[in-house]
Amino acid sequence: MFNKILIANRGEIACRVIKTARKMGIATVAVYSEADRHALHVAMADEAVHIGPPPANQSYIVIDRIMQAIRDTGAEAVHPGYGFLSENPKFADALEQAGVAFVGPPKGAIEAMGDKITSKKIAKEAGVNTVPGYMGLIEDADEAVKIAQEIGYPVMIKASAGGGGKGMRIAWTDEEAREGFQSSKNEAASSFGDDRIFIEKFVTQPRHIEIQVLADQHGNAIYLNERECSIQRRNQKVVEEAPSPFLDAETRKAMGEQACALAKAVDYASAGTVEFIVDGDKNFYFLEMNTRLQVEHPVTELITGVDLVEQMIRVANGEKLSLTQDDIGIGGWAIENRLYAEDPYRGFLPSIGRLTRYRPPQEQAAGPLRDSGKWMDEAPAADTAVRNDTGVYEGGEISMYYDPMIAKLCTWGHTREEALEGMRVALDSFEVEGIGHNLPFLSAVMDHPRFIRGDITTAFIAEEYPEGFDGVDLGADALRRIAAACAAMNRVAEIRRTRVSGRMDNHERRVGEDWNVSLQGHSFDLTVAAEKGGATVTFSDGLVHHVTGDWTPGDQLAHVHIDGKPLVMKVGKIVHGFRIRSRGADLRVHVRTPRQAELAALMPEKQAADTSKMLLCPMPGMIVKIHVDAGQEVQEGQALCTVEAMKMENILRAERKATVSQINAGPGDSLAVDDVIMEFE
Template sequence: MFDKILIANRGEIACRVIKTARKMGIKTVAVYSDADKNALHVQMADEAIHIGPPPANQSYIVIDKIMQAIKDTGAQAVHPGYGFLSENPKFAQALEAAGVEFVGPPVKSIEAMGDKITSKKIAQEAGVNTVPGYMGLIEDAEEAVKISQEIGYPVMIKASAGGGGKGMRIAWTDEEAREGFQSSKNEAANSFGDDRIFIEKFVTQPRHIEIQVLCDKHGNGVYLHERECSIQRRNQKVVEEAPSPFLDEDTRKAMGEQSVALAKAVGYASAGTVEFIVDGDRNFYFLEMNTRLQVEHPVTELISGVDLVEQMIRVAAGEPLPFKQEDLKIHGWAIENRLYAEDPYRGFLPSIGRLTRYRPPVEVAAGPMAEMGTWHGDADTGVTAVRNDTGVYEGGEISMYYDPMIAKLCTWGATRADAIEAMRNALDRFEVEGIGHNLPFVAAVMDHPKFISGDMTTAFIAEEYPEGFDGVTLDAKALRHIAAACAAMHRVAEIRRARISGRLDNHERHVGEDWNIALQGMNFDVSISADHAGSTVSFSDGHTLRVEGDWTPGDQLADMRVDGAPLVMKVGKITQGFRIRNRGADLKVHVRTPRQAELAQLMPEKLPPDTSKLLLCPMPGLIVKVNVAVGDEVQEGQALCTVEAMKMENILRAERKGVVSKVNAAPGDSLAVDDVIMEFE
C-alpha cells in the first residue's frame, strides 16, 4: 500500500479523498493556487505545494506543475478527484512514465472512454444502443447548424472533453445552434484545453440514470447499482438519489451488466460511471462513460456501505476487489443536494464573496456507512443519517475562478420518504450567509409533489420553474405554525429587553399577551399564555397551538416544536419582528401590538427603484463580448452581451424592444453585481 498520495484537485473532493486516506493511514499532499492558499483542503493535508496563479489553466491543469509537486514531495500515487486532470490521458501517461501510480483507470481506458466521440463509437461497435447524433468533428458554426438540421431539433451541443455541464448547450433553432456552438467551443477551450464539439439528438422527457462500476486489475468487475440524476439545471446535476425510484429489478440488472461489460471491453480498472438516458418505457440509451469518480458518489456509498475512494486506492495498489456482485445489495435510500454559490432569485447566476456564516447541520452516522464501509443490518424506519462533503469554512472566500459548488448535503434513510424528510430537516438547519446560494431552491424541490412521487425528468426544473425561482409560498398550516413560534419567541425577547431596561422584575405580567403576527400577506391576532415548559398561542378564530423550544434572543437557529411537530427556522432580526427562513421560504414576520398593527396599515408601501431601462450585471464577472452599440434598436430576446463567471459564459438578452442609449462596459471589463452595463431610451 502507498505511504503518500498527492491529490491533484481542490475543494470538497480533495477534502473527501484526504478523509479516506487518513482512515487508511496514508499521508496526503495538497496542491493549491494563489486563490486557495487558505483553503480547507490545504489545512487538512499533511503537506501542501503551491502551483501557481488562480486560473486553472495556469495551475491545476498544468501537468508539469503537478509533476514537480510529486517530485518535490515523493508522493507514490495521485488521486485526481473529478474535473481538472482526472480524465486527461496525457497526465496519466506522465505519471506512468515517472513511475507514479494513477488512482484511476489505465491510459487506454481513458483514451477509449474519456473522449465522448470515441466512447460512442466503441459503444455502437459493442452493440450498445446510443442516442442518434453526429460523432465527427465540427469545423464551424454553419456546419453545426447544418448537422443540427439533419439530426432534427432539439439537439445537444457538447464538448468532446467536457464534464460537469461545461461546454454544453441545447439548441431548438438554427440561431441557438450557431450561438451554442461558439459558446460551447469557448467554454471547452477554457475549461479543458480541448475545443472539439459534437452534436447529438436531445431526447425530450428523459430520465438521467447512471450506473456505478468498479473494476480491478485482475479482470473482476461489479456494478454498485444506479443513481437517479434527472433534476438538472443547465445540464448540471442539482439533486441525485440512489437507487432510482423509476427502475425495476430487471432494468437495473440489464443496465448494470451492460455497464460492466463495456468497462471490461476497454480494460477498465478503478471506479467509473456509465451514464444512460432512460425513456418512459424504461428503454435505456448509452450516453457516455466518466472514467473517474463522480460528484454524486456519496449516495452510492450510503446505500452500499462501500467507500469508493478506498477501493480506488486499493485497486491502484494492485489489490483485487474484496466482494463479488452477489455481495452488493441496496440498503435504504440516499439523497444528495448540491449547495451552489449561485443566486436562485437572479436566475441561478454565480455569487462570490466571503462566507460570513457557514454552519452545516451536524453529521449523523447511520446505515451502511455508519463506520465507513460497515453495514450494521437493516435500520428501522425513521433512523436517518446526515453527511456533508464540503471544502469551505466560515470566513473563507468563494472564488470566481472555480466551480460554484461548495458542498454536497446527503441524507440516508431506510425508505425514500425517510431520506426526504431527513433532507428537509437538514436543509432547514444549514446556515449560510454572505453569498447567494441555492438552499431555498433545493428545499423547494424536496417539497415538490413531482419529486415526492418520483415522477420527474431532466426537464423538471424547466417545466416546474419556467419563469425562474422566485421563492416559496407556504400553506396556511405552515404559516400558523411559524406565526405561533414567532409570537412565543417575541415574548421571550420582550421579557429580556424589559429586564435589561429595568422595566421588569420577576413579574412577567408586564409583557403584553396580545399580539398581531403579519407574514406572507396574512395577519393573525393571537394571545399568549406562557408557563415554564412553553407557551400556548391562541388565535382569534379559536385555534390554539402549543409552542416549546429553548430559543433565546440572538440565536440564529430556532429548534422549536409546535403541537409536538418539529419546526426548525433560521432567524434574523428585523424591525418589529424576525426574518424567518424555513422550507425554502424567506419571510418577514412582523410581531406588533394591536395598536402598532393598526398604525402599520396606514404606512405607505416602499416601491423598488425602476431599472426597466437598464441592463444590470447579474453577477460578478468578466465582459467577454458586447453585441450592440449606441443607437441600435434591439428586439425582445436579442443577445446584448456575454458575461463570463465561474468558467461559464452567460448571454444577457433584451427583455423587450428598445433603443440603446449608452454602453458603459467593454470586453475585458470586470464588473460587480448590479453594475450598469448599458442603458436604453
C-alpha cells in the same frame, strides 16, 4: 500499500480523499493555488505545495507543476478527484513515465471514454444502447446547423472532452444551433483546452440515470446500482438520489450489465460511471462514461456501504476487488443536494464573497462499514443519517476562479420518505450567510409534489420554474405554524427586554398576551399564554397551537416543536419581528401589539428604483463580448452581451424592443453585481 498520496485537486473532493487516506493510514499531500492558500484541504493535508496563480490553467491543470510537487514530496500515488486533470490521458501518461501510481483507470480507457465521439462508437460495438447522433468532427457553425437539421430538432450540442455541464447547449432552432455551437466551443476551449464539438438527438422527457461501476486490474467488474440525477439546471446536476424511484430490478440489471460490458471493453480498472438517458418506457441509451469519481458518489456509498475512494486506492495498488456482484445490495435510500454559491433569485447566477456564517447541520452516521465494504448484516443503528462533504469554512472566501459548489449535503433513511424528511430538516438547519446560495431552492424542490412522487425528468426545473425562482409561498397551515412559533419567540424576547438594566421597577413589567402576526400577506390576531416549557398560542378563530423549544434571543437557528411536530427556522431580527427562512420561504414576520398593527397598516410602502432602461450585470464576472452598438435597435430576446463567471458563459438578452443609448462596459472589463452594462432610450 502506498505511504503517501498527492491529491491533484481542491475543495470538497480533496477533503473527501484526505479523509479516506487518513483512515487507511496513508499520508496526504495537498496542492494549492494562491487563491487557495488558506483553503480547508490545505489545512487538512499532512503536506501542502503551492503550484501557481489562481486561474486553473496556470495552476491546477498545469501538469508540469503537479509533477514537480510529486517530486518535491515523494508521493507514490496521485488521486485526481474530478474535473481538472482527472480525465486527462497526458497526465496519466506523465505519472506512468515517472513511476507514480494513478488512482484512476489506465490512460487507454481515459482516451477511449474521455472523447465522447470515440466512446459512443466503442459503446455501440460493446452492445450498449446508444442515442442517434453525429459522431464526426464539426468544423463550423454552418455545418453544425446542417447536421442538426438532418438529425432533427431538438439536438444536444456537446464538447467532446466536456463534463460537468460545461460546453453543452440544447438547440431547438437553426439560430440556437449556430449560437450554441460557438458558445460550446468557447467554453470547451476555456475549460478543457479542447474545442471539438459533436451533436446528438436530444431525447424529450428524459431521465438521467447513471450506473456506478468498479473494476480491478485483474478483469473483474461489478456495478453498484444506479443514481437518479434528473434534477438539473443548465445540464448541471443539482439533486441526486440512490436508488432511482423509477427503475425496476430488471432494468437495473440490464443497465448494470451493459455498463460492466463497456468497462471490460476498454480494460477499465477503477471506479467509473456510465451515464444513461432513460425514457418513460424505461428504454435506456448510453450518454457517456466518466472515467473518474463522480461528484454524487456519496449516495452510492450510503446505500451500499462501499467506500469508493478506498476501493480506487486499493485497485491502483494492484489489489483484486474483495467484492462480487452478489455482495452488492440496496440498503435504504440516500439523497444528495448540491449547495451552490449562486443566487436563485437572480436566475441562479454565481455569487462570490466571504462566508460570514457557515454552520452545516450536525453529521450523523447510519452505521459503521465492514472492512469488506459491505453493508452490515444487522440494520444500521440510526434511523437516518446526515453527511456533508465540503471544502469551505466560516470566514473563508468563495472565489470567482473555480466551481461554485460549496457542499454536498446528503441524507439517508430506510425509505425514500425518511431520507426526504431528513433532508428537509437538514436544509432548514444549514446556516449560510455572506453570499447568495441555493438553499431556498433546494428546500422548494424537496417539497415539490412532482419530486415527492418521483415524477421527474431533466426538464423538471425548466418546466416547474420557467420564470426562475422567486421564493416559496407557504400554505395556510405552514404559515400558522410559523406565526405561532414567532409569537412564542416574541414573548421570550419581550421578557428579556423587560429585564434589561434600566427597564424594570420593583415589579417586573407584564408582557401582554394580545398580538398581531403578519407574514406573506396574511394577518393573524392571536393570544400567547405561558405554559410549561413553552407557550399556548390561540388564534382569533379558535385554532390552538402548543409551542415548545429552547430558543433564546440572538440564536440564529430555532429548533421548536408545534404540537409535538418539529419546525426548524433560520432567524434574523427586524423591527417588530423576525426574518424567518424555512422550507424555501424567506419571510418578514412582524409581531406587533394590536395598536402597532393598526398604525403599521397606514404606512406607505417604499418604491424600488426604476432600472427598467438599464442592463445590469446580474453577477460578478467579465465581459466577453458586446453584441450590439450604441444607437442600434434591438428586439426582444436578442443577445446584448456575454458575461463569463465561474467558467461559464452567460448570454444576457433584451427583455423587449428598445434602442441602445449608451454602452458603459466592453470586452475584458470585470464587473460587480448591478454594474450598468448599457442603457436604453
